[in-house]
Amino acid sequence: MHIEPLTPSGFGALAKIDPTLHGAGIAAFGKANAAALRDALHGANGLLILPGLVGLCRTPDALVRLSRLFGDEVEDYRETPMARNHIHRDAGEVFIVSNAAPSNRQPPARPTPPRLADGGLPVSFPHRRGWHTDQSYRRPPPDISLFLCVRPAPRDQAQTLYADGTRAYAALSDAMKARIAGLEGLHAKPGTGRSETAIRAGETPPVLSPLEQPQRQPLVRRHPVTGRPALFLCEAGQMDWLEGPIVGLSPGPEGEGAALVYELMAHFTRPEFVHVQEWAEGDLVIYDNRCLIHAATWFEADRHERVMWRTTTRGNPGALYAGEAPNWRPAPTNDD
Numbered sequence: 458m459h460i461e462p463l464t465p466s467g468f469g470a471l472a473k474i475d476p477t478l479h480g481a482g483i484a485a486f487g488k489a490n491a492a493a494l495r496d497a498l499h500g501a502n503g504l505l506i507l508p509g510l511v512g513l514c515r516t517p518d519a520l521v522r523l524s525r526l527f528g529d530e531v532e533d534y535r536e537t538p539m540a541r542n543h544i545h546r547d548a549g550e551v552f553i554v555s556n557a558a559p560s561n562r563q564p565p566a567r568p569t570p571p572r573l574a575d576g577g578l579p580v581s582f583p584h585r586r587g588w589h590t591d592q593s594y595r596r597p598p599p600d601i602s603l604f605l606c607v608r609p610a611p612r613d614q615a616q617t618l619y620a621d622g623t624r625a626y627a628a629l630s631d632a633m634k635a636r637i638a639g640l641e642g643l644h645a646k647p648g649t650g651r652s653e654t655a656i657r658a659g660e661t662p663p664v665l666s667p668l669e670q671p672q673r674q675p676l677v678r679r680h681p682v683t684g685r686p687a688l689f690l691c692e693a694g695q696m697d698w699l700e701g702p703i704v705g706l707s708p709g710p711e712g713e714g715a716a717l718v719y720e721l722m723a724h725f726t727r728p729e730f731v732h733v734q735e736w737a738e739g740d741l742v743i744y745d746n747r748c749l750i751h752a753a754t755w756f757e758a759d760r761h762e763r764v765m766w767r768t769t770t771r772g773n774p775g776a777l778y779a780g781e782a783p784n785w786r787p788a789p790t791n792d793d
């Protein structure tokens with residue numbers, strides 16, 4: 458296996474393994490080299506790319522076995538409220554992200570304007586929207602996601618953007634670091650009526666079940682493996698813009714909390730902190746939700762079918778969450 462830095466900045470690593478391996482061979486190789494792969498991931502601020510593993514695209518169970526190397530537990534989506542049409546029929550741990558049936562999930566809109574003046578892809582908030590870390594509306598939040606390209610969209614479309622929370626935090630002014638120390642963001646599940654868009658539109662938020670309540674998360678998380686601090690926040694669709702987005706600051710889209718989210722998110726997604734992932738079949742990106750954020754981009758969904766598989770691990774959120782039962786799972790009853 459050959460591992461090299463993805464960028465001179467140190468964000469991201471590229472691990473090249475034999476692309477002719479079948480799924481079972483890839484899983485076995487991963488197991489034999491698990492420590493090296495984990496070290497590469499943590500050493501690269503939570504972004505590890507393994508290109509061209511086409512053998513994984515026919516074997517969801519091999520992706521699940523590989524995922525187990527990166528967390529105590531690989532989430533089984535059959536045990537969550539996840540709609541069944543987004544779950545792989547042969548592997549409950551595999552979440553399908555696709556515009557094809559039966560998922561029918563549409564990509565985000567194109568930004569306005571769609572390209573920068575120099576022809577480049579817009580990456581920075583608020584020109585680019587949709588930045589988030591997976592399932593941050595849960596306590597404890599998940600650890601690592603594995604994201605596999607099974608069927609790509611055409612080149613120059615459907616990129617995934619990743620922003621380095623570790624370097625973004627380090628580059629903040631001392632005054633901003635002091636200001637956000639101890640502050641918490643209020644994260645909300647998409648579709649629960651608390652997004653910036655829903656609140657600005659004056660929609661009445663529905664009453665949420667106990668398992669759907671918005672959750673507090675620190676704006677700065679210390680990584681449980683590396684010990685390094687990283688920014689941790691989302692924006693329009695995954696924060697609570699009714700009572701938040703920042704606990705203790707004036708709420709709503711015109712409040713102090715919103716102004717802070719806009720300022721931090723513009724900084725977090727500056728081009729020097731962002732990697733643009735162009736996908737080819739079999740590319741696997743392993744990303745650590747504890748220290749980076751990501752965003753999906755537009756593609757011609759009416760002309761092309763794109764299929765991605767995602768797994769998510771959990772079990773090591775850090776000392777802050779020690780002993781917490783998952784807020785999103787029903788408590789066991791006496792009958793269990």
Ligand SMILES: [Fe+2]
Nearest residue numbers: 589590591751
């Ligand atoms: Fe995501």
